[in-house]
Amino acid sequence: MESRVAIEHESDIVGARQKGRELAGIIGFSSTDQTLLATAISEVARNIVTYAGRGEIILSSVSDGTRHGIMVIARDQGPGILDTALAMRDGYSTGNSLGVGLPGARRLVDEFDLASAPGVGTTVTLKKWLR
Amino acid sequence: MADLVNQTPAQLLSREMGMTEQSVERRKRIVGLTAQDLERIAAIRDLVHAHIEEYTAVFFDYLAALDEGRPVLTNRSVAERARQLKREHLIAMVQSDYGTAYIAQRLELAMLYSKAGLDLRVFLAAFHHLLKNIGVTIMKHFEHTPMEGFETFMSLKKVAFFDIGVIVDVMVFERERVIRQQQDSIRELSTPVLQLRERLLLLPIIGVIDTHRARLVTESLLRSIRANRAKVVVMDVTGVATIDSKVANHVIQTITAAKLMGATVIVTGLSAEVAQSLVVLGIDLAKLNTVGDLQGGLEEAELLLGYQLVRGEHRMSRAPSAET
Amino acid sequence: MSVPILKQGDILIASIQAALSDRDLVDLRDELASRVGRLRSRGVVIDVTALDVLDSFATRTIRGIAYTAKLRGADAVVVGIQPDVAFAMVQLGLTLEGIPTALDLEEGLVLLRARKADRDHGK
Numbered sequence: 001m002e003s004r005v006a007i008e009h010e011s012d013i014v015g016a017r018q019k020g021r022e023l024a025g026i027i028g029f030s031s032t033d034q035t036l037l038a039t040a041i042s043e044v045a046r047n048i049v050t051y052a053g054r055g056e057i058i059l060s061s062v063s064d065g066t067r068h069g070i071m072v073i074a075r076d077q078g079p080g081i082l083d084t085a086l087a088m089r090d091g092y093s094t095g096n097s098l099g100v101g102l103p104g105a106r107r108l109v110d111e112f113d114l115a116s117a118p119g120v121g122t123t124v125t126l127k128k129w130l131r
Numbered sequence: 132m133a134d135l136v137n138q139t140p141a142q143l144l145s146r147e148m149g150m151t152e153q154s155v156e157r158r159k160r161i162v163g164l165t166a167q168d169l170e171r172i173a174a175i176r177d178l179v180h181a182h183i184e185e186y187t188a189v190f191f192d193y194l195a196a197l198d199e200g201r202p203v204l205t206n207r208s209v210a211e212r213a214r215q216l217k218r219e220h221l222i223a224m225v226q227s228d229y230g231t232a233y234i235a236q237r238l239e240l241a242m243l244y245s246k247a248g249l250d251l252r253v254f255l256a257a258f259h260h261l262l263k264n265i266g267v268t269i270m271k272h273f274e275h276t277p278m279e280g281f282e283t284f285m286s287l288k289k290v291a292f293f294d295i296g297v298i299v300d301v302m303v304f305e306r307e308r309v310i311r312q313q314q315d316s317i318r319e320l321s322t323p324v325l326q327l328r329e330r331l332l333l334l335p336i337i338g339v340i341d342t343h344r345a346r347l348v349t350e351s352l353l354r355s356i357r358a359n360r361a362k363v364v365v366m367d368v369t370g371v372a373t374i375d376s377k378v379a380n381h382v383i384q385t386i387t388a389a390k391l392m393g394a395t396v397i398v399t400g401l402s403a404e405v406a407q408s409l410v411v412l413g414i415d416l417a418k419l420n421t422v423g424d425l426q427g428g429l430e431e432a433e434l435l436l437g438y439q440l441v442r443g444e445h446r447m448s449r450a451p452s453a454e455t
Numbered sequence: 456m457s458v459p460i461l462k463q464g465d466i467l468i469a470s471i472q473a474a475l476s477d478r479d480l481v482d483l484r485d486e487l488a489s490r491v492g493r494l495r496s497r498g499v500v501i502d503v504t505a506l507d508v509l510d511s512f513a514t515r516t517i518r519g520i521a522y523t524a525k526l527r528g529a530d531a532v533v534v535g536i537q538p539d540v541a542f543a544m545v546q547l548g549l550t551l552e553g554i555p556t557a558l559d560l561e562e563g564l565v566l567l568r569a570r571k572a573d574r575d576h577g578k
Contacts, residue, residue: 002151010477017508026146028308032350035508035539039547042510063149068304101511104547131311131343353538360558387550388541393534393557 002060007048007076016057017041023059024070028130037070037128040108043101044074044124052078052122062127069110069129077121084114141239148304150234159229162293168286169227175283176225178272179265187218189264193257199250200257209247216240224290237294241301251302255295262291324355330362331432332394337370345381352385356394363432364389367425369400376412383414395435396420399428458483460490466498466567467491467529468560469520473505480516484523491527498567499524502560504535514549521554530570532556534563 003023005016017038024034041057048055055076062071081087088103102124106112111127138146179186191214194200204210220240223233244254266284273280325333334352352364366382368374374382386396398421401409409416422428457479461468467490469483487499501517503509509517521531532555536544544550555570557563 014476021507026143028147028311030350032539032542035543036546038508039510039543042508042512043547046510046512060151061146061149063154068147068149104511104549107546107548108543349542350538353541357538357558360562362558362562384542384545388538388545391536391541391544391551391556392538393559393562 002058005057005059006054007045007057007074008054010046010049013042013045013049016045016059020057020059020070020072023061024128027061027068027070029070029128033128036108037072040105040126040128041072041074043105044072044126047101047122047124048074048076048078052076055121067129069127072109072126074124074126075121076123080118080120080122081114081116082118084116087116088114139235139239140242141235144238144242144301144304145231145235148238148300150231150238152231155229155231155234158293158296162289162296164229164289164293168289171283171286172225172290173227175269175272175287176227178268179225180222182265182268183218183221186221186261186264187214190217190257190261193260194249194253197253197256199253203244203247203249206247209243213240213243213247216243220294224294225287229290229293234297237297238301241298242305244298245302245305251299254298258291258295262288324352326355326359326361327365327429328436330360330436332356332359332361332364333429334364334366335370336366336368340371340374340378342377342381345378345385349381349385349388353388353392356389356392361394363435364394364396365425365428365432366396366398367400367428368398368405369402369425371400371402371405374405374408379409379412379414383419386419397422397428397431399423399425458486460486462494462496463564465494465496466500466564467494467496468500468502470502470504471506473507475506475513477512477516480513480520484516484520487520488523488527491524491529496529497571499529499531500560500563500567501531501533502535502563503533503540504537504559506535506540507537509536509540509544509549511547511549514544514551518551518554521551530555530567532563532566534559 003019005019006012007016020041021034021038024037029037045057048057053076055074055078058073058075060071060073062069088106102114105124105126109126109128111125111129113125114122115125116122191204191210195204203213216236216239220236223236226233265287269284269287270277270280273283323335325335327333332352332355334348336348340348355361356364366385368382382398386398389396398419401421401423406416420431422431458472458475459470460483461470467487469487471480471483475483490496491499499521501520503517506513517533521533524531533551534557536556555566557566
């Protein structure tokens, strides 16, 4: 089951995290975990708005056979990140931020993947599993 | 997802279990269901439909004969619903359309069995018995072409195993859900937050704490701060023998989070060993509000609270307020 | 102005409702700065009780609001951070460096009055 949210304007961020919270709730995540997830979605969605202008968030339930959880894919076709290792270093920031964005989002979830290439775009994949 | 409110329990379960169209197709591939199988099944559709009542009876008679099978039959409305769903299932089983709607149907029946506490072994035995009956009907029908009869029966069996796969997954899923809930209850009982007096909470940490338990403690504490409108929390770690970096970080995070909610945390009972571990981990103990023993900590807490209460009346020396 | 700003004596109370856009937050900051100046308020309470998420942008903006108020001579306090939200913030590494926080509006007002009392007594 999948849900796609277009991110075209900063006002879309709230919608994306509400849907994320909703889906997380259905899957069985606790209220605290729902907030962690909604916060992570807010961060990656905001990254899309700030750096790419537009993109999409895809929410889906996942299972690896034994565990159940939620997957969030934040995708854009923006300028891309030149040095992904640098971007993931805590405290690093190019924009007007607290420097928490991606490294921070990673702390809120169980699995995190960043794929990006200059001129192509960026895809951030987050996964959170039910305990 | 605006239609969430109108989802049936089976549809909700379908979502929780990740039963996408993709995963359903995967299940079909796993049992090796082909177009030819669907054709063969279509050919016996009317034959099976003609015997629906008989087959349904066979299944439930088998359940009734076993102690472990009775749970589904004791309650009349449950038994009737089960029979109706079984009838619908048998009809759908030979419709050659096994998509998300078919799955939802299976889930509904599986949920019913799960709630009634039907023993999985008994279900499998009854289902097998039912299949045998259908098999006999098919072989009689293909009396003159037994190979075709056999192959038709094998095609139907693929669907049967597809069904079994779903039902077993549901029962396991539901059982795990119960276990998870029980574990949560147990954990909640072992991480008590006590209200000592108005606005003062005591959080005794006892025994070994791992990251998961530490997290539960934090959640419990933060909720208690809100519920009790606590201004001071005395976190007593006298009962903690060792602490690793993950847990230490977690404790720091707990203290920071409590401050965000306007509560000051006083840590008491820090043994020399644990204090040393914290120093080694690079944690600045000076930043923590620590007091040697629990008694001292409680006195400090009362001082803080007392100061709040008489503020403006007496010019007491300024105690730290809840400032981040 | 989509955020209600109440006045209680010389204290302004801004109750941030759920799902505020980035634009709204920035407008709030400017509006509070303006009112603090005009009304010579001594304190500002930023109430985030209704927020179910405080991400880095929201936190940054709230800090901006508090600092702006301070520049205009008012004390600021943030109140109403929910348990889940506090937890998420510390996980994310967000802080409200230097800005006092309190449990709720009532506690926030107590804090502001105490600070004012301290200041009036020349501390």
